Amino acid sequence: MRKKFIAGNWKMNTTAIGAELLAAAVVKGLGGDTSVTVAVCPPFPYLFRVGQALAGSPVGLGAQNCYHEKAGAFTGEVSPEMLVDAGCRYVILGHSERRHKMGEADACINKKTHAALAAGLQVILCVGETLAERDGAKTDQVLDTQITAGLEKITAELLAKMVIAYEPVWAIGTGRTATPEQAQQAHVTIRKRVAQLCGPAAAQALVIQYGGSLTPKTADGLLCQPDIDGGLIGGASLKPEEFLAIVAAAKKVP
Numbered sequence: 001m002r003k004k005f006i007a008g009n010w011k012m013n014t015t016a017i018g019a020e021l022l023a024a025a026v027v028k029g030l031g032g033d034t035s036v037t038v039a040v041c042p043p044f045p046y047l048f049r050v051g052q053a054l055a056g057s058p059v060g061l062g063a064q065n066c067y068h069e070k071a072g073a074f075t076g077e078v079s080p081e082m083l084v085d086a087g088c089r090y091v092i093l094g095h096s097e098r099r100h101k102m103g104e105a106d107a108c109i110n111k112k113t114h115a116a117l118a119a120g121l122q123v124i125l126c127v128g129e130t131l132a133e134r135d136g137a138k139t140d141q142v143l144d145t146q147i148t149a150g151l152e153k154i155t156a157e158l159l160a161k162m163v164i165a166y167e168p169v170w171a172i173g174t175g176r177t178a179t180p181e182q183a184q185q186a187h188v189t190i191r192k193r194v195a196q197l198c199g200p201a202a203a204q205a206l207v208i209q210y211g212g213s214l215t216p217k218t219a220d221g222l223l224c225q226p227d228i229d230g231g232l233i234g235g236a237s238l239k240p241e242e243f244l245a246i247v248a249a250a251k252k253v254p
């Protein structure tokens, strides 16, 4: 039985005070409930501050990116070790905004994944097709390529420290959510490919989140799908009542 996992990706949003208040509201709303795994991923400069607001709560701290080197002359980059030092348990890698706006390729994302896992972080690896790829009936092919390259040299043991987030690019920040059927189908494709790469047991145990305009309105339909194990939430994670409502929807699923 896979435990549902709801994570908030705050992207390049909030302020120092706003981040702290948002984290405190999530902590307060969640209480001590651990029936669903919950994490928030603030921007780098607010990690420490948000970590303090989360202290003693079940809410995990995550970052939105990292570099693959431990330390050195890499101006502007942040290492996985630094993230661990800042209190992070998770790091999001391969987000479509990094793939499409910063030009990150699968090989680079795979390098980062290995470095993050070696540092002791849990990796949320994002995959997903663009609208043109979906319209061109290339969704399965794109997911296969991203999963195969993203999981290169990832053993079943390493996969146990990973989560995959299916985020169709056309659904991110657009208000156009994938239907539960579209998302479920993509999650099955991903799980099948992972089974071929890492074995069926590891694939069965893998948490696969859906991300892309997930809101309290769409949460019920998506989260009750058999292969949708949670959500990676952008816009709605900036409003504590919406984020908590999505967590509540995840809790309801038997």
Ligand code: 13P
Pocket (backbone or CB within 6 Å): 009, 095, 167, 171, 172, 173, 174, 175, 211, 212, 213, 214, 232, 233, 234, 235, 236
């Ligand atoms: P939205 O929920 O704003 O569509 O963003 C999804 C996302 O990219 C989470 O990583």
